[in-house]
Amino acid sequence: MNYALAEVKNPQRTVRIAGPLAIAVVTVLYLLANIAYFAGATKEEITGSGRLVAALLFRNVYGPKAERALSVFVAMSALGNVLSVVCFVPFLFRIVTPLINIFLRCRFSPRAESTKN
Numbered sequence: 001m002n003y004a005l006a007e008v009k010n011p012q013r014t015v016r017i018a019g020p021l022a023i024a025v026v027t028v029l030y031l032l033a034n035i036a037y038f039a040g041a042t043k044e045e046i047t048g049s050g051r052l053v054a055a056l057l058f059r060n061v062y063g064p065k066a067e068r069a070l071s072v073f074v075a076m077s078a079l080g081n082v083l084s085v086v087c088f089v090p091f092l093f094r095i096v097t098p099l100i101n102i103f104l105r106c107r108f109s110p111r112a113e114s115t116k117n
Contacts, residue, residue: 008014037046040057049056052074059067 037053037057040060041053045056045060046053052070055067055070058070
């Protein structure tokens with residue numbers, strides 16, 4: 001967020017306006033999605049199907065092909081999550097490991113090994 005705010009003319013004003021506005025928009029969209037779920041599927045279908053409620057909505061409103069497309073999109077989203085974690089974990093270790101060595105005075109750091117010789 002700091003990088004984006006560095007490009008804005010008045011960042012404090014922008015955060016004061018954009019923060020509550022973003023929360024309000026997300027809340028309204030969440031409520032509308034839930035209303036659509038209950039409008040597109042009955043309570044018995046939702047509780048007894050064992051599927052995603054969005055899949056029931058897509059099947060009831062758009063047909064079985066749309067339900068399959070939604071399943072593909074959910075799988076792609078999960079894959080994107082896995083790939084982002086795979087890319088972030090090495091970065092996290094690169095940042096955190098020196099901090100652990102500094103704060104705990106760990107004797108197994110690469111620097112401690114090179115100074116012993």
